[in-house]
Amino acid sequence: MRKVVVFFGKGGSNFLNLLKNQTNYKIILGITNRSDSDALKNKKLPPILISNNHNEILNKLKQIKPDLIVLAGYLKIIPKEIIEEFKGKIINLHPSILPNFKGLNADKISFEAKKSCGITIHYADVELDSGDIILQYHINPNRFSSFEEYHKELKKAEHKFLPAVIEMLCD
Numbered sequence: 358m359r360k361v362v363v364f365f366g367k368g369g370s371n372f373l374n375l376l377k378n379q380t381n382y383k384i385i386l387g388i389t390n391r392s393d394s395d396a397l398k399n400k401k402l403p404p405i406l407i408s409n410n411h412n413e414i415l416n417k418l419k420q421i422k423p424d425l426i427v428l429a430g431y432l433k434i435i436p437k438e439i440i441e442e443f444k445g446k447i448i449n450l451h452p453s454i455l456p457n458f459k460g461l462n463a464d465k466i467s468f469e470a471k472k473s474c475g476i477t478i479h480y481a482d483v484e485l486d487s488g489d490i491i492l493q494y495h496i497n498p499n500r501f502s503s504f505e506e507y508h509k510e511l512k513k514a515e516h517k518f519l520p521a522v523i524e525m526l527c528d
Contacts, residue, residue: 364431369396371429
């Protein structure tokens with residue numbers, strides 16, 4: 358069984374979805390910088406590290422030696438030291454079709470531009486939202502009359518494809 362660490366943010370819906378979909382992997386740690394994350398209200402969680410201190414996070418990761426690290430809604434840039442220490446073991450979920458619309462609010466910006474809408478799952482690299490692409494799923498933005506409708510479809514795609522990619526990588 359592969360050991361997985363998930364970095365998550367305010368909502369934490371992808372983290373909670375991954376917990377429900379563990380097959381050939383086990384989430385051994387959740388990491389967030391948000392003590393107000395909605396995910397923390399859940400009763401059945403693995404150990405959680407709430408920290409903004411990347412040295413503390415790096416030391417914890419070195420201690421537990423995960424097979425895979427998943428960035429799922431963690432809206433902080435992962436420092437070079439962590440990326441280099443776990444090169445090839447960190448994947449990122451991004452809410453647009455890369456290489457377009459890197460960084461924050463990519464879902465909203467791509468929807469408003471009516472291009473590069475969907476998700477990208479890729480290996481994390483030192484450069485922001487770069488690294489080898491594992492999967493891309495395109496969503497036609499013209500099917501939705503509002504960003505809110507589009508965002509619901511985006512979440513469905515994230516919840517479907519992120520567990521599948523992790524399962525594939527853990528085989």
